[in-house]
Amino acid sequence: MPHQNLNTYICAGDHPDITEERKKATFNTDNFAATLWGTHEKLERRREIAKYVEEHPELHDPYPTEFMDRQESLENVTRKTLLWMEHAENAIDISKQEEGFYFGTLITGSQGHPLSIHLIMAIPALMNNADEEQLDEWLPKAINREFVATYSQTELGHGTNLSKLETTATYDPKTEEWILDTPTVTATKWWPGNLGKSANYTVVMAQLITHGKNYGAHPFFVQVRDEKTHQPLPGVILGDIGPKFGMNANDNGFMQFKKFRIPRRTMLMKNAQVLPDGTYKPPLHPKLGYSSMIFVRSAVVGLMSLYLGQAATIAIRYSVIRRQGEIMPNAGEVKILDYQTQQYRLIPQIARAAAFRFAGIFALEMYNTVIHEISKGNMDALADLHALASGLKAVATFQTALGIEQCRFACGGHGYSLASGLPQIYSVAVGGCTYEGENMVLLLQLARYLRKRAIEIKSGGPKEKPTELSEYLFKTSAKHSLIGTNVSSTNFEHVIESFEHVARRLTLFAHSKLEKLEQSGMEHEIAINQTAVPWRRASHAHTRVALTRIFAHAVQRTTDIAVKEVLQDLIKLYIYYEVGECAAELLEDGFADGHQIEFAKDQVLEVLEKLRPNAVSIVDSFDFNDRELNSVLGRRDGNVYENLLAWAKSSPLNKHDVMPFHHKYLGKMMEDAREQSKM
Numbered sequence: 001m002p003h004q005n006l007n008t009y010i011c012a013g014d015h016p017d018i019t020e021e022r023k024k025a026t027f028n029t030d031n032f033a034a035t036l037w038g039t040h041e042k043l044e045r046r047r048e049i050a051k052y053v054e055e056h057p058e059l060h061d062p063y064p065t066e067f068m069d070r071q072e073s074l075e076n077v078t079r080k081t082l083l084w085m086e087h088a089e090n091a092i093d094i095s096k097q098e099e100g101f102y103f104g105t106l107i108t109g110s111q112g113h114p115l116s117i118h119l120i121m122a123i124p125a126l127m128n129n130a131d132e133e134q135l136d137e138w139l140p141k142a143i144n145r146e147f148v149a150t151y152s153q154t155e156l157g158h159g160t161n162l163s164k165l166e167t168t169a170t171y172d173p174k175t176e177e178w179i180l181d182t183p184t185v186t187a188t189k190w191w192p193g194n195l196g197k198s199a200n201y202t203v204v205m206a207q208l209i210t211h212g213k214n215y216g217a218h219p220f221f222v223q224v225r226d227e228k229t230h231q232p233l234p235g236v237i238l239g240d241i242g243p244k245f246g247m248n249a250n251d252n253g254f255m256q257f258k259k260f261r262i263p264r265r266t267m268l269m270k271n272a273q274v275l276p277d278g279t280y281k282p283p284l285h286p287k288l289g290y291s292s293m294i295f296v297r298s299a300v301v302g303l304m305s306l307y308l309g310q311a312a313t314i315a316i317r318y319s320v321i322r323r324q325g326e327i328m329p330n331a332g333e334v335k336i337l338d339y340q341t342q343q344y345r346l347i348p349q350i351a352r353a354a355a356f357r358f359a360g361i362f363a364l365e366m367y368n369t370v371i372h373e374i375s376k377g378n379m380d381a382l383a384d385l386h387a388l389a390s391g392l393k394a395v396a397t398f399q400t401a402l403g404i405e406q407c408r409f410a411c412g413g414h415g416y417s418l419a420s421g422l423p424q425i426y427s428v429a430v431g432g433c434t435y436e437g438e439n440m441v442l443l444l445q446l447a448r449y450l451r452k453r454a455i456e457i458k459s460g461g462p463k464e465k466p467t468e469l470s471e472y473l474f475k476t477s478a479k480h481s482l483i484g485t486n487v488s489s490t491n492f493e494h495v496i497e498s499f500e501h502v503a504r505r506l507t508l509f510a511h512s513k514l515e516k517l518e519q520s521g522m523e524h525e526i527a528i529n530q531t532a533v534p535w536r537r538a539s540h541a542h543t544r545v546a547l548t549r550i551f552a553h554a555v556q557r558t559t560d561i562a563v564k565e566v567l568q569d570l571i572k573l574y575i576y577y578e579v580g581e582c583a584a585e586l587l588e589d590g591f592a593d594g595h596q597i598e599f600a601k602d603q604v605l606e607v608l609e610k611l612r613p614n615a616v617s618i619v620d621s622f623d624f625n626d627r628e629l630n631s632v633l634g635r636r637d638g639n640v641y642e643n644l645l646a647w648a649k650s651s652p653l654n655k656h657d658v659m660p661f662h663h664k665y666l667g668k669m670m671e672d673a674r675e676q677s678k679m
């Protein structure tokens with residue numbers, strides 16, 4: 001097997017078709033990349049880190065991971081994870097999270113690694129839930145990787161409904177211990193990343209029972225394997241849950257406790273406490289224990305921008321070297337990106353990736369601000385953060401999954417091959433629709449927030465100063481949408497105001513439906529369920545407003561004129577494409593008319609044509625390198641065909657011209673048939 005990354009097989013200079021595209025750019029790709037990644041310095045650091053990885057072959061895969069079985073994958077990624085940590089001091093500034101994340105991604109790839117949940121969830125969960133003494137004891141060890149931890153919440157029988165988790169932690173004041181127990185099969189912990197084989201410690205969410213009373217799910221920090229032998233401790237049963245749709249380099253696990261005793265102070269006591277005599281002290285806010293979930297939900301929005309941006313990069317680069325069919329008879333085969341349908345499929349994905357990039361930054365900044373306020377005892381903004389992170393996570397993951405599939409379809413047959421990298425990106429990204437709060441459930445959480453705003457609107461106004469992204473709910477709309485009446489290529493305020501109208505109307509509509517059901521005598525909870533679909537629509541509409549407002553602010557702040565122009569084209573595409581997405585909702589109360597929807601559709605086609613010459617340069621500006629993309633179709637140099645052939649030749653099946661079992665089955669079948677026909 002060649003000791004090469006699959007993207008570096010054959011490099012014979014850039015494909016002329018892709019070079020031709022790059023020459024058409026109306027802006028400087030480095031300036032655009034710096035806008036997306038923060039600053040020129042940050043961009044330069046990315047490139048230095050990528051160069052470092054290229055120059056160290058021990059950080060590469062011995063052969064394409066697509067050809068590895070699961071055990072090989074786990075071993076390969078575990079080996080590389082250790083090297084990631086060893087090389088970190090030389091390659092990156094370890095105090096900068098984004099450098100660590102990028103360096104790790106370049107080395108470990110996208111399918112998970114043994115420290116995934118340790119870094120993403122276990123450390124944030126300790127930081128949000130451990131008291132100072134506990135933090136002093138565990139955090140340095142966690143950062144130093146003296147143990148590998150994970151986050152065990154979901155069970156076989158319950159994931160969403162945390163109140164019905166079945167794992168129990170019963171306090172025994174005589175020994176000052178907790179007794180962890182898995183009372184039923186459905187109480188088995190199921191899914192925690194890295195729990196199967198890699199982790200030896202875990203945060204466990206369990207029903208806290210003291211003096212016979214159940215106080216609900218609380219976090220505990222539990223050692224589950226021996227630190228020397230790595231065997232599961234007596235009283236703990238552990239295993240891997242088996243292959244999944246994606247992320248198969250991650251050992252998602254299962255776990256059962258058999259009356260397993262742990263010390264009182266393994267309960268994470270920053271928020272709630274249990275005293276030695278078993279007295280329970282409640283937290284300042286009942287949902288403080290859920291903050292690490294909000295962290296990941298916020299981070300996932302930015303992560304989706306990466307996945308969608310990568311898929312769009314692959315599909316757009318491929319679409320300018322792939323020639324298929326003619327537009328003008330006998331004028332020669334065209335690049336498939338010249339088809340309007342191909343542009344309509346692909347270029348909106350770039351616009352969405354940009355929107356999620358800015359929303360991801362916004363969500364994490366808001367998370368940090370709110371957590372800082374909480375540390376000072378101010379819980380006011382927790383509900384706003386939970387609502388926004390829930391909506392953004394749900395919409396970004398869903399649209400990313402759909403968008404990546406569009407990119408894959410748009411690559412025709414080659415998109416179906418793992419050599420394209422697209423199935424791998426899809427299988428990882430689509431997991432985001434489920435993990436960290438199933439999307440529909442999160443939209444319904446946002447709906448709870450909108451319901452409260454609806455009640456406030458009905459009773460005259462907000463109880464407290466609304467957030468920047470929810471104050472529109474308290475305003476009144478114009479009588480008719482202004483879409484198409486105030487045409488300016490840079491100001492979309494009138495379109496965003498139309499989205500605000502839709503979100504406000506759908507919120508009030510769901511609320512009035514709910515009220516009517518309740519007035520007819522229906523119980524509140526039943527009426528909530530009977531109005532869940534309208535509430536989901538309202539949540540989606542509210543999130544659309546947030547995404548467009550955040551995107552518009554980011555474009556306004558851009559200083560490079562040429563980059564700003566492209567961003568204005570992208571936001572125009574994003575916004576008018578969204579008009580198409582919510583056309584029914586704009587039309588159904590007569591707020592907009594058919595001409596306005598038609599106008600928006602024309603704007604989409606017009607701006608697609610304008611963006612077409614810049615398409616390759618825009619995806620180049622995402623600055624993904626070939627190692628990250630892991631795609632033969634998305635190679636920066638465009639040399640796709642010879643490398644597809646080289647990739648196929650490196651398949652283990654092609655080690656043999658004749659399969660060792662050939663003569664036992666097919667060979668014998670044909671020989672027998674030939675013999676028989678002679679008789």
Ligand SMILES: CCCCC/C=C\C/C=C\C/C=C\C/C=C\C/C=C\C=C\C(=O)SCCNC(=O)CCNC(=O)[C@H](O)C(C)(C)COP(=O)(O)OP(=O)(O)OC[C@H]1O[C@@H](n2cnc3c(N)ncnc32)[C@H](O)[C@@H]1OP(=O)(O)O
Pocket residue numbers: 097100101117119120121151153154159160161162163193287290291293294296299300303382383386434435436437438441445448449
């Ligand atoms: C080197 C450094 C690395 C850095 C890394 C950087 C980036 C990494 C980026 C991304 C991650 C990458 C990859 C991820 C890969 C793989 C996945 C990894 C991990 C996955 C982990 C998990 O999935 S963990 C399990 C997650 N599980 C869930 O999310 C369960 C979902 N369920 C719930 O959240 C809740 O049960 C519920 C919200 C659905 C309902 O809860 P319940 O208690 O029943 O509440 P109610 O509905 O009754 O509501 C009560 C009130 O509480 C409010 N509320 C609910 N949740 C919260 C919250 N989190 N915060 C604040 N408030 C909350 C709710 O609004 C109600 O309020 P009101 O009564 O006022 O309306």
Ligand SMILES: Cc1cc2nc3c(=O)[nH]c(=O)nc-3n(C[C@H](O)[C@H](O)[C@H](O)COP(=O)(O)OP(=O)(O)OC[C@H]3O[C@@H](n4cnc5c(N)ncnc54)[C@H](O)[C@@H]3O)c2cc1C
Pocket residue numbers: 117151152153154157158159160161190191192193247252431434435436437438439440441444
């Ligand atoms: C790749 C991956 C990694 C994961 N990693 C971890 C991990 O590290 N740690 C961990 O603890 N867990 C992890 N999970 C589990 C994950 O958090 C849960 O799968 C998720 O929270 C959804 O819960 P569930 O599977 O019970 O789905 P369910 O809640 O059973 O959902 C099934 C369906 O029911 C619907 N539904 C459920 N409740 C409601 C409701 N109240 N109203 C309306 N509809 C509802 C949902 O919308 C969905 O359509 C992971 C999952 C995946 C896929």
